[in-house]
Amino acid sequence: MTNKSISAIFAETAEPRLATPGMNRATIFFLIVTVVGLSCGVLAFIFGHHIIYNNTREMPWGMLISTYAFWAITSTGLCIYAAMSHVFGGTRMGIISNRMVWMSIICIMGAFATIGVEIASPHRMLIYNILSPNPTSNIWWMGTLYGLAVGCMIIEFAGIVTGLARVALILGVFGAIAEVLANSCLGGVFATLPARPYWYGAQLPIYFLTAAFLSGAAATILFNVLAYKIRGEKMSHAVHLGVKSAGKAMTLVLILYTVATFWRLVSFYVGGPELGRTAADALISGPLSINFWVVEVCIGLLIPMMLIILSRLENVGMMAFAGFLVLVGQFVARYDLVVAGQIVPQNLGWDGLPSYFSYVPSIFEFGVIAGGIGVVAFGFLMGERIFGKTFTQKEHH
Amino acid sequence: MMQNRIITIVAILLAGFSFLATNSIAAEAYDEDSYGPEAPIVWEKPTKVTFTHKIHTMDSGLACDACHDELFTMEAGAVLTTGKMTMTAMAEGKFCGSCHDGNTAFATNSQCSSCHMDVKELAPEAPIVWTKPVKAVVFYHKSHTEDFGLECEACHDGTFAMEKGAAEKTDNFTMQALYDGKYCGKCHDGATAFASNTRCNTCHVGVKGYKRMTGNDGAHGKDHQDTQAGH
Amino acid sequence: MDIKDLEKEENEGIENLPLEERRKFLKMGLAVTGVFLGGSVLSLTSLSHASSQINPDLDIPVEGQYPYPKHYSMVMRQNRCIDCEKCVEACKQTNHVPDGHGAYRTAIQERLTTENGSEKREFRPVLCNHCNRPPCVRVCPTKATYKDPETGIVVMDYKKCIGCKTCMAACPYNARYFNHEKYAIDKCNFCIDTRLAEGEKETACAAACPARVRIFGDLKDKSTEIYRLLHTPETKIWVLRPDTGALPNVFYMNA
Numbered sequence: 001m002t003n004k005s006i007s008a009i010f011a012e013t014a015e016p017r018l019a020t021p022g023m024n025r026a027t028i029f030f031l032i033v034t035v036v037g038l039s040c041g042v043l044a045f046i047f048g049h050h051i052i053y054n055n056t057r058e059m060p061w062g063m064l065i066s067t068y069a070f071w072a073i074t075s076t077g078l079c080i081y082a083a084m085s086h087v088f089g090g091t092r093m094g095i096i097s098n099r100m101v102w103m104s105i106i107c108i109m110g111a112f113a114t115i116g117v118e119i120a121s122p123h124r125m126l127i128y129n130i131l132s133p134n135p136t137s138n139i140w141w142m143g144t145l146y147g148l149a150v151g152c153m154i155i156e157f158a159g160i161v162t163g164l165a166r167v168a169l170i171l172g173v174f175g176a177i178a179e180v181l182a183n184s185c186l187g188g189v190f191a192t193l194p195a196r197p198y199w200y201g202a203q204l205p206i207y208f209l210t211a212a213f214l215s216g217a218a219a220t221i222l223f224n225v226l227a228y229k230i231r232g233e234k235m236s237h238a239v240h241l242g243v244k245s246a247g248k249a250m251t252l253v254l255i256l257y258t259v260a261t262f263w264r265l266v267s268f269y270v271g272g273p274e275l276g277r278t279a280a281d282a283l284i285s286g287p288l289s290i291n292f293w294v295v296e297v298c299i300g301l302l303i304p305m306m307l308i309i310l311s312r313l314e315n316v317g318m319m320a321f322a323g324f325l326v327l328v329g330q331f332v333a334r335y336d337l338v339v340a341g342q343i344v345p346q347n348l349g350w351d352g353l354p355s356y357f358s359y360v361p362s363i364f365e366f367g368v369i370a371g372g373i374g375v376v377a378f379g380f381l382m383g384e385r386i387f388g389k390t391f392t393q394k395e396h397h
Numbered sequence: 398m399m400q401n402r403i404i405t406i407v408a409i410l411l412a413g414f415s416f417l418a419t420n421s422i423a424a425e426a427y428d429e430d431s432y433g434p435e436a437p438i439v440w441e442k443p444t445k446v447t448f449t450h451k452i453h454t455m456d457s458g459l460a461c462d463a464c465h466d467e468l469f470t471m472e473a474g475a476v477l478t479t480g481k482m483t484m485t486a487m488a489e490g491k492f493c494g495s496c497h498d499g500n501t502a503f504a505t506n507s508q509c510s511s512c513h514m515d516v517k518e519l520a521p522e523a524p525i526v527w528t529k530p531v532k533a534v535v536f537y538h539k540s541h542t543e544d545f546g547l548e549c550e551a552c553h554d555g556t557f558a559m560e561k562g563a564a565e566k567t568d569n570f571t572m573q574a575l576y577d578g579k580y581c582g583k584c585h586d587g588a589t590a591f592a593s594n595t596r597c598n599t600c601h602v603g604v605k606g607y608k609r610m611t612g613n614d615g616a617h618g619k620d621h622q623d624t625q626a627g628h
Numbered sequence: 629m630d631i632k633d634l635e636k637e638e639n640e641g642i643e644n645l646p647l648e649e650r651r652k653f654l655k656m657g658l659a660v661t662g663v664f665l666g667g668s669v670l671s672l673t674s675l676s677h678a679s680s681q682i683n684p685d686l687d688i689p690v691e692g693q694y695p696y697p698k699h700y701s702m703v704m705r706q707n708r709c710i711d712c713e714k715c716v717e718a719c720k721q722t723n724h725v726p727d728g729h730g731a732y733r734t735a736i737q738e739r740l741t742t743e744n745g746s747e748k749r750e751f752r753p754v755l756c757n758h759c760n761r762p763p764c765v766r767v768c769p770t771k772a773t774y775k776d777p778e779t780g781i782v783v784m785d786y787k788k789c790i791g792c793k794t795c796m797a798a799c800p801y802n803a804r805y806f807n808h809e810k811y812a813i814d815k816c817n818f819c820i821d822t823r824l825a826e827g828e829k830e831t832a833c834a835a836a837c838p839a840r841v842r843i844f845g846d847l848k849d850k851s852t853e854i855y856r857l858l859h860t861p862e863t864k865i866w867v868l869r870p871d872t873g874a875l876p877n878v879f880y881m882n883a
Contacts, residue, residue, distance in 0.1 A: 139794050
């Protein structure tokens with residue numbers, strides 16, 4: 001135990017150079033976005049979730065759930081890469097792993113903020129998750145494990161900041177394990193519902209983990225490049241090598257994810273329940289087809305792959321843009337996945353139902369999404385400001 | 398189906414010829430001054446109706462002043478211009494209803510084809526929709542009169558009063574009554590027409606069918622439709 | 629699937645039926661005597677009738693080995709339904725189902741098709757199937773929904789419901805809704821609190837049905853009509869979405 005005072009610690013970690021008027025403006029802007037955005041969610045508690053959000057009996061989950069999944073998946077990815085660097089050393093991403101731990105915490109905060117205003121009675125969750133746990137529930141495990149993960153990561157981060165390398169290492173491993181299991185349970189939430197053939201199946205949890213590796217690598221590149229952008233300085237060679245490693249990882253996972261997406265969709269056309277095929281049709285040629293072909297496939301997979309090749313892993317600006325596009329693609333991919341699972345009426349053929357329900361998120365849902373982005377952006381800027389030196393110094397162990 | 402139609406047409410033609418034939422024979426002893434115009438009076442509006450003086454005067458022994466001019470002015474088509482000669486008015490004892498009240502002569506809600514030349518066109522176009530005791534049951538006059546060739550009297554013989562909602566007002570307009578041969582059960586007994594305890598949804602259109610018919614199917618209401626429609 | 633078409637199907641016999649499929653029904657005390665269309669429609673009979681027809685190597689539970697002291701189920705005699713919706717009304721009144729926002733515990737579904745040029749109408753009553761392997765119960769994080777240990781009815785403990793709506797996503801039957809008055813997920817509970825607790829023998833919907841479409845009762849009691857209906861040999865019985873493996877307790881037949 002070191003006896004350094006809090007202020008002494010912050011003096012060591014803070015990056016006062018970043019306290020520029022421009023940075024201040026950006027930070028305050030994202031704080032306002034966060035407050036205004038999440039206020040949209042608070043309205044749900046005042047006027048009723050059923051009034052504020054466009055979810056229905058038939059489509060109980062919408063964009064808030066998909067966005068929660070997006071941030072949670074990204075958090076898992078960041079956490080895994082950071083832990084691997086910490087545990088195995090060696091990898092070139094070690095130097096940027098502290099920032100990844102911080103951003104993993106921030107991303108899960110974005111996820112919690114989003115789902116916190118989506119759930120009708122979160123206060124009951126706090127009580128009965130503890131008093132009346134259901135061990136067969138994926139949601140229970142997911143919530144508990146993400147809670148555990150964020151706890152571990154916060155202590156890990158405290159260890160990094162205070163120089164308690166061993167604490168940081170051990171909790172980092174626990175945090176990463178909890179994140180992977182939580183991510184797996186998040187996949188399981190969808191994958192274990194036979195009522196929804198588009199979700200049901202053993203592939204989905206692995207698909208979610210693949211998505212985590214993809215989003216995590218993309219976020220690593222993006223946030224590191226941005227960190228140097230706001231400092232207005234060039235990356236050090238070591239950091240550049242770390243970003244390059246993330247770029248390699250992203251390229252590899254882009255291929256895996258593309259293959260997984262391909263087979264996932266093909267599987268619906270070789271047989272199986274009609275509901276699954278009709279849901280897949282929604283992406284291929286139905287109401288989600290523009291989302292799928294333009295955003296998921298072109299913007300989220302093909303263009304980033306081309307950019308990465310063109311950048312030859314040297315042009316970090318181009319790589320960061322590729323990372324940004326990947327995240328956009330992943331965001332929409334989660335939306336499409338959540339929506340497609342419910343968009344086909346379960347009693348199709350009765351009541352003259354159309355093949356697809358129509359779901360358009362409400363303005364308040366978009367507001368909450370903005371709020372979640374605000375949380376992450378604000379957290380990123382504050383992190384650079386308060387812990388900036390920790391993120392740029394050599395590995396802590 | 399086609400053969401049936403041909404037989405029907407032939408039958409109608411034969412009936413027409415025989416009617417003309419009898420008329421021409423009877424005309425020999427007919428005196429227009431005592432019995433009124435020989436040719437049948439034909440009103441085109443509101444529906445095609447025929448009135449034969451002969452039947453009322455020569456055959457039934459009514460004098461001219463039984464109807465003229467108190468009930469009908471002695472002027473061709475005059476009564477039509479008033480627009481008052483309706484079945485409702487007759488049911489109230491006006492015009493033909495003065496005698497055709499069910500006592501003196503057959504009631505105006507029976508034997509439609511005695512006066513109406515094309516009874517089939519009289520049957521309501523719109524389906525009859527009953528909502529009691531259950532929502533909702535439909536009956537199409539057209540399919541019964543045209544497709545199955547039934548005359549009005551086939552049902553309006555005491556089985557169903559020729560009055561809107563009359564059956565619903567009773568408390569025995571039930572499936573049990575139908576099984577006992579009442580109402581639709583008169584024919585829908587499994588022999589004449591399909592049995593009342595089969596093919597339920599041929600007549601029972603349900604609440605959904607009712608809403609659709611009344612243009613109130615809630616398809617545009619986001620929240621007030623308790624079915625599975627999304628929004 | 630069209631029931632009329634199914635009725636024309638030949639009984640394919642039980643030789644090709646997967647073991648698990650038979651076991652599913654054996655667990656409910658029903659033995660499979662016929663399979664139609666690849667096992668999606670089953671003909672069932674009680675085990676005592678069927679014992680001679682089933683492979684003795686199967687581990688057949690003793691008849692009456694139901695998972696709960698009572699085994700409440702419902703039979704829908706589907707072709708008798710005329711969509712008068714007296715059931716829907718009765719349910720709404722009895723169980724204080726709020727208006728709007730997709731709130732209903734039971735509904736009548738309608739299917740219009742054209743057969744030989746004329747319109748054909750079918751009605752199908754639906755409600756919670758009170759499954760023996762209820763997906764909603766498994767996914768609930770706080771055990772806010774559970775199988776009543778006495779009756780096997782899937783019930784709600786509103787105060788524990790966090791409103792995550794996973795049960796709604798998990799239900800193959802669209803049986804759950806967000807009750808905006810209770811601010812919790814709600815569903816059919818076979819009137820366990822509003823009628824059964826008062827000593828009534830039937831649910832509100834079953835009692836209100838003029839066509840006796842809905843037959844409610846305890847499958848464990850051999851004197852009940854539902855037991856007799858489900859154990860009449862040669863009766864074609866089917867359940868909705870058997871592929872989800874939820875083992876529903878609402879059975880459909882034409883009778």
